[in-house]
Amino acid sequence: MPVEAPATKLSALEWSVVAIARNDRLSSLRAPSRLSVAMGGLFGARHNPRLADPKLEALRRMAVLSWHHGYTVPTSALTAFTDAGYTIAQYETLLGSIASARLARKPQA
Template sequence: MAYLNFATLQGNPIATPADVTATPRTQTGFSALEWQVVAIAQHDRLSSLRKPGRLATALAMVFGGQRPNPELADSRLEALRRLAVHAWHRGYTVPRAVIRAFHEVGFTAEQYETLLASISRGRAALNQGNRA
């Protein structure tokens, strides 16, 4: 029994595996954990973003007080929380440094837009509920 290789007679294939594979899309959504951070940030105050001063630290040591919202251990989630807190309180007027930090930890511009649009809808729904 003889073997004939017909592949060389047909020339190059029409589509190569590199042509068939999909190009990676930029991520626009968030994981369930990230959405939980956004929901928790709704109830955080802007003061939770500032580091406590020397007096506050001394009083906490004397009276045993604890900071209500310590920073998250994961820097990616903390950047998300900071942006979400600003967005919940100020809408689309988020400081550039916060946006820059959000992008530096790996979030995309599309995720930034998704987050602000979602929080904007949430703020509008809360305002409608307050009027009734």
């Protein structure tokens, strides 16, 4: 029997999550504090970049980390990414794309 290769591709929706995550701050990965929630109640809620779909949120979190830190993401983040249903091959595809985009936006000397 042929062995099935692990998934390496991301869907168009998943790539849009990666693109949007480019502008998310690392602080978007933390749960809002009680003070932040209270201030939001007083002055109006701030934009919450978290996604309702747990799998897409795991992708967003990995993309945010990768946009900010490249290949140096915590092991716990990689575990959460694969626990959400993504493969290591998809992680490598994601990182390759982000690395290429980061290089392309650097000014040429």
